[in-house]
Amino acid sequence: MEFNNNIPIYLQVIDKIKQDIVSGKLKPGDKMPSSREYSYELGINFNTVARVYKELENEQILFTKRGLGTYITESREQIEDLRYRMAKNLIVSFIEGMKQLGYSKKDMIKFIEIENNNIERIE
Amino acid sequence: MISLIKYEFIRKYKLVSMILITILALNLLLLTKGAGGSMLFLVVSLSALFVFYLVDIIKMYSDDLNKKTGYMLFMTPNSGYKIIWAKLLAAIIEGAGLVLIYFIFILINGAYIVVSMGDQIDYSQIVRGVNQLLSGTFGFNLGHVLVLLIAVLAFLIAFITTVYTAMTIRKSIFSEIKFGGLFSFIIFLLINWLLSLVSDKFHDIMTPYYDSINAVSNAGNISAGGLALILLPIISVFIIQAIVLTGFSGYLLEKKINL
Amino acid sequence: MSRLIINELTKKYYNKIALRNVSLNFEQGKIYGLLGPNGSGKTTLMKVVAGLHKQTSGHVLINDQVLSYKTKSYVSYMPTENYLYSSFKVVDILKFYKDMYKDFRYDYALNLLNDINVKLDYKVSNLSSGETAKLKTVIALSRDTDIYLLDEPLNGVDVLARDTIMDIIAKSYGENKIIIISTHLVSEIEKVLDTVVFLKEGAVELFFDAEELRQERQMSVEGIYKEVFGND
Numbered sequence: 001m002e003f004n005n006n007i008p009i010y011l012q013v014i015d016k017i018k019q020d021i022v023s024g025k026l027k028p029g030d031k032m033p034s035s036r037e038y039s040y041e042l043g044i045n046f047n048t049v050a051r052v053y054k055e056l057e058n059e060q061i062l063f064t065k066r067g068l069g070t071y072i073t074e075s076r077e078q079i080e081d082l083r084y085r086m087a088k089n090l091i092v093s094f095i096e097g098m099k100q101l102g103y104s105k106k107d108m109i110k111f112i113e114i115e116n117n118n119i120e121r122i123e
Numbered sequence: 124m125i126s127l128i129k130y131e132f133i134r135k136y137k138l139v140s141m142i143l144i145t146i147l148a149l150n151l152l153l154l155t156k157g158a159g160g161s162m163l164f165l166v167v168s169l170s171a172l173f174v175f176y177l178v179d180i181i182k183m184y185s186d187d188l189n190k191k192t193g194y195m196l197f198m199t200p201n202s203g204y205k206i207i208w209a210k211l212l213a214a215i216i217e218g219a220g221l222v223l224i225y226f227i228f229i230l231i232n233g234a235y236i237v238v239s240m241g242d243q244i245d246y247s248q249i250v251r252g253v254n255q256l257l258s259g260t261f262g263f264n265l266g267h268v269l270v271l272l273i274a275v276l277a278f279l280i281a282f283i284t285t286v287y288t289a290m291t292i293r294k295s296i297f298s299e300i301k302f303g304g305l306f307s308f309i310i311f312l313l314i315n316w317l318l319s320l321v322s323d324k325f326h327d328i329m330t331p332y333y334d335s336i337n338a339v340s341n342a343g344n345i346s347a348g349g350l351a352l353i354l355l356p357i358i359s360v361f362i363i364q365a366i367v368l369t370g371f372s373g374y375l376l377e378k379k380i381n382l
Numbered sequence: 383m384s385r386l387i388i389n390e391l392t393k394k395y396y397n398k399i400a401l402r403n404v405s406l407n408f409e410q411g412k413i414y415g416l417l418g419p420n421g422s423g424k425t426t427l428m429k430v431v432a433g434l435h436k437q438t439s440g441h442v443l444i445n446d447q448v449l450s451y452k453t454k455s456y457v458s459y460m461p462t463e464n465y466l467y468s469s470f471k472v473v474d475i476l477k478f479y480k481d482m483y484k485d486f487r488y489d490y491a492l493n494l495l496n497d498i499n500v501k502l503d504y505k506v507s508n509l510s511s512g513e514t515a516k517l518k519t520v521i522a523l524s525r526d527t528d529i530y531l532l533d534e535p536l537n538g539v540d541v542l543a544r545d546t547i548m549d550i551i552a553k554s555y556g557e558n559k560i561i562i563i564s565t566h567l568v569s570e571i572e573k574v575l576d577t578v579v580f581l582k583e584g585a586v587e588l589f590f591d592a593e594e595l596r597q598e599r600q601m602s603v604e605g606i607y608k609e610v611f612g613n614d
Contacts, residue, residue, distance in 0.1 A: 040552060130481075
């Protein structure tokens with residue numbers, strides 16, 4: 001994983017894990033590597049990884065089984081909720097950005113439809 | 124301590140081996156020139172060994188103090204005292220080893236001279252044979268030679284510790300002075316001058332001792348034992364000097380060193 | 383518990399002041415970056431802690447003990463210079479360390495050097511600069527001790543060897559260990575650092591958690607370094 005040193009690294013790792021969960025790369029109940037192993041894998045500081053795990057546990061996206069390790073939540077609701085929140089963030093920043101460029105709601109929606117069709121055609 | 128001494132020798136064994144092989148080769152070469160060659164060899168090899176020893180001992184400490192490779196030694200959890208004592212002990216062992224080797228060369232060449240002069244020699248009595256040669260020709264025996272060599276070794280040790288102390292002073296208290304080698308030399312001269320003042324006083328005190336010895340031995344005919352008695356005070360001075368200076372160097376290494 | 387406390391440390395030379403009243407507190411379980419241009423005092427600081435230089439004033443406490451030859455056993459220092467006996471073979475250097483340091487992990491070092499292709503029977507003088515750097519790093523990190531001081535471990539090292547060395551450093555992390563890396567190649571190592579210390583002309587310019595810096599300044603540590611020191 002490539003990192004952008006201009007933004008806190010722990011945030012980037014958190015985003016990546018969330019993406020992987022939502023996209024299905026990481027399945028509910030999957031075991032995460034230990035903090036140490038994960039820090040080797042990513043080539044980053046151990047304490048950063050520890051912080052990532054702690055924050056994701058606070059958000060109830062990861063949980064720790066005492067003595068066994070850290071796991072992805074098995075709760076479908078949690079994951080759906082995460083997916084929703086991530087999508088919402090994207091939409092909110094999209095709307096704000098487009099507003100700044102002077103697009104109206106109608107034009108925004110039209111634009112989405114056009115570009116979506118374009119993308120689907122390529123796929 | 125043992126490890127420190129061990130590595131002193133590991134680091135120099137190649138050089139020492141080369142020197143010894145060269146000297147051996149020189150001996151073989153000069154043996155072909157008869158008794159004269161043998162005697163020449165003994166003189167030449169003594170000077171060569173002497174010079175080599177001094178240079179080697181000084182260089183070993185100088186390298187550790189002045190080159191980056193000194194970090195290997197000075198990062199180890201050994202006190203400055205241990206380090207300098209280890210160096211001194213290694214110097215003594217090396218010196219004693221060289222004295223012994225030179226002594227063996229004396230025996231070999233001495234036997235060769237005896238043989239080449241036509242006399243028979245009983246190899247089991249080689250020591251006595253050489254002794255007789257020396258007593259006959261020069262008026263002294265191997266006992267004298269040994270005592271003398273020990274005195275020389277004691278002197279060398281004292282000399283080396285003076286050099287070591289000068290180098291240590293320079294590398295600790297005066298670590299920023301340029302032309303360090305020159306400065307070390309100046310400190311060395313100063314120390315020697317101070318020591319000579321002390322030893323003059325000491326010899327004044329010792330006059331009664333010398334008088335008593337003279338009374339005992341015959342004028343012009345001193346036994347090896349007698350020689351030992353005469354040289355004992357000066358050997359003791361050398362030894363005390365070595366111990367005091369080494370202790371001081373150890374203190375500096377421990378508290379004041381700046382590599 | 384490992385601790386390194388540096389209090390008002392000053393080191394003066396005849397014609398310059400290398401360290402000015404430096405006060406720093408290092409905690410275990412962290413990797414610190416000691417950053418600054420050449421001549422900023424990084425090496426001097428490390429050498430004082432390693433017991434190779436004597437400070438002019440101030441104290442250093444290693445695990446609550448005053449600096450002495452005994453504290454050298456708590457510190458593993460990797461000098462930036464070529465300090466290994468050049469006539470020794472690699473394996474001889476390992477033996478030296480095994481003889482001199484009770485905490486040296488000989489087999490660990492041996493295996494690691496094999497893994498990274500440093501030939502054990504080569505003489506030190508015949509190693510390339512990349513191999514020498516790898517060797518120095520492995521030796522320093524093969525000691526199982528409390529404080530590691532690595533002085534410019536990536537200097538003069540090609541890109542591939544750098545990755546290897548960074549890898550070895552990262553894997554040496556320990557909850558009870560203090561690892562301090564000095565460098566002026568900031569972008570290479572900043573991902574691995576917990577806390578950064580900027581040393582400018584012998585004084586502490588900055589002492590900050592790396593992630594907090596990124597959060598606050600929206601900039602990489604390298605970016606902040608360039609601001610503080612100008613282009614190095």
